[in-house]
Amino acid sequence: MDAWVWWLIAAGGLGIPLVLTAMPEFGMVAVGSVAAALTDALGGGLVLQTVVFAVVSVALIAVVRPMANRSRRRPPELVSGVEALKGRQAVVLERVDGASGRIKLAGEIWSARALDTDQAYEPGQQVDVVDIDGATAVVM
Numbered sequence: 001m002d003a004w005v006w007w008l009i010a011a012g013g014l015g016i017p018l019v020l021t022a023m024p025e026f027g028m029v030a031v032g033s034v035a036a037a038l039t040d041a042l043g044g045g046l047v048l049q050t051v052v053f054a055v056v057s058v059a060l061i062a063v064v065r066p067m068a069n070r071s072r073r074r075p076p077e078l079v080s081g082v083e084a085l086k087g088r089q090a091v092v093l094e095r096v097d098g099a100s101g102r103i104k105l106a107g108e109i110w111s112a113r114a115l116d117t118d119q120a121y122e123p124g125q126q127v128d129v130v131d132i133d134g135a136t137a138v139v140m
Contacts, residue, residue, distance in 0.1 A: 007037035032057030
């Protein structure tokens, strides 16, 4: 059997733990095996095949893995629910103080209270939503 067949068998064998463990490193080494098989098909010797396998595998692990780790650490870009309302501006409909009030937030009317209990906001004023406490917006 030709060496390129063995390299493809190795690539397929590395695909099994890739699927079972979800470790992308196995896939990167499998790509190195495919590159070595192509090298053999193009007439490269065993030493060149081994060098191509090692270089491609190490290069993929050295380049792709750090990029994947960076993207995994990023917070999700889509914020929904009450988290999406935090930081938005609202308009005071009824006087908002430390105990109660009403605002128009994202097209809906919400009960609200001031973050600072000594502060009061009059109708028509713009306020910033700091937090959502149950069904009440905490504003400042």
